[in-house]
Amino acid sequence: MGVPQLTIKQLFDRESCTYTYLLLDGETGEGAIIDPVLELYERDMQIINELGIELLYTIETHAHADHITASGKIRQSVGAKLVFGENSGIPAIDLPLADGACIQLGHYSIRAISTPGHTNGCTSFFCDGNLFSGDTLLIRGCGRTDFQFGDPGELYDSITTKLFVLSDDTIVFPAHDYNGRTSSTIGEEKMWNPRLGGNRSRQEFIDLMNNLNLDMPKRINEAVPANMEVGIRFDPNRYLLRDFDMNDLYQVWQELPDNTLVWDNRTPEEYARGHVPGSRNIPMGTENEHVETLAGYDQVYLYCRSGRRAQTSMTNLNLQGLNHIVCISHSGMPDWEKAGYPVEV
Numbered sequence: 001m002g003v004p005q006l007t008i009k010q011l012f013d014r015e016s017c018t019y020t021y022l023l024l025d026g027e028t029g030e031g032a033i034i035d036p037v038l039e040l041y042e043r044d045m046q047i048i049n050e051l052g053i054e055l056l057y058t059i060e061t062h063a064h065a066d067h068i069t070a071s072g073k074i075r076q077s078v079g080a081k082l083v084f085g086e087n088s089g090i091p092a093i094d095l096p097l098a099d100g101a102c103i104q105l106g107h108y109s110i111r112a113i114s115t116p117g118h119t120n121g122c123t124s125f126f127c128d129g130n131l132f133s134g135d136t137l138l139i140r141g142c143g144r145t146d147f148q149f150g151d152p153g154e155l156y157d158s159i160t161t162k163l164f165v166l167s168d169d170t171i172v173f174p175a176h177d178y179n180g181r182t183s184s185t186i187g188e189e190k191m192w193n194p195r196l197g198g199n200r201s202r203q204e205f206i207d208l209m210n211n212l213n214l215d216m217p218k219r220i221n222e223a224v225p226a227n228m229e230v231g232i233r234f235d236p237n238r239y240l241l242r243d244f245d246m247n248d249l250y251q252v253w254q255e256l257p258d259n260t261l262v263w264d265n266r267t268p269e270e271y272a273r274g275h276v277p278g279s280r281n282i283p284m285g286t287e288n289e290h291v292e293t294l295a296g297y298d299q300v301y302l303y304c305r306s307g308r309r310a311q312t313s314m315t316n317l318n319l320q321g322l323n324h325i326v327c328i329s330h331s332g333m334p335d336w337e338k339a340g341y342p343v344e345v
Helices: 038-050 071-078 152-163 186-192 202-209 220-228 246-254 268-273 287-295 308-318 333-338
Strands: 006-013 018-025 030-034 054-059 081-085 095-097 102-105 108-114 123-127 130-134 171-174 260-264 299-303 325-327
Touching: 006 038, 018 038, 018 108, 018 171, 030 038, 030 102, 038 071, 054 071, 054 102, 071 081, 071 308, 095 102, 108 152, 152 202, 171 186, 246 260, 246 299, 246 333, 287 308, 299 308, 308 325
Parallel strands: 030 054, 054 081, 081 095, 130 171, 260 299, 299 325
Antiparallel strands: 006 018, 018 030, 102 108, 108 123, 123 130
């Protein structure tokens, strides 16, 4: 049997005419969301929960000027990795992707394509013949270039040398459309895009873009600062993850200092099958009930199975001012067991 078809759900925000995309590998249940809108967080999470999706990533094509992202809230809720292009300048990123870098979603690979011009940090994403172009390439249009370090020459180069070289049958899914259109193809845009199609030269494009004289987005003064903090209050010193794994925890565990807690935030069932000796089970989602207790320790070491749930719990508590938690973010209990360390049941 071949690889199952990638499922793409296109969702719409009427207020900002923003498209949000939900990608799903139906066989593994792994998913990603692209450009979610804060006001529609409940809608998107309902779909994710109803379909039983394990959301691995929340992906942003750029820091938007017309709406506030839900990515920070989604990461806080389910532990999805926050993905941006590496040039976005946003400190909260979990996975800053360089041009050509890929992340894995089940059977599929999502490739980042650096496409600056609309803003200096714009990134498009390609997966299985589908291009999620953000504001870089729109249906019969393109993003403006008169704020957020936009540059019409860069935009022309991004589109013509990075996107128009893709196969003509590549499906284009933009971040916005104001005329009810849902998708296009690279072949269509090469032929019919009035700003870029035909034989328009780079200088002609620059002159066109420099003379659009558009009004500023209505929410720019609110949206851009909020999106630089991924839609939630963000202090990089409070969210900093230390490079600490289960091997490091073992060294600490052998001579655990006084008033120190090792915290397992997996489910009670997982905890019962085996855990770090002496660790306390506070499952993810219940940490807010234990804020006072956790605050009473001098140091807390937090682990789960793979690091995703631990990051989520730590983020929730960081927002409440608990900054003494060391999150084991890239390993977990299977690594402890594989190393042959003692296990308590």
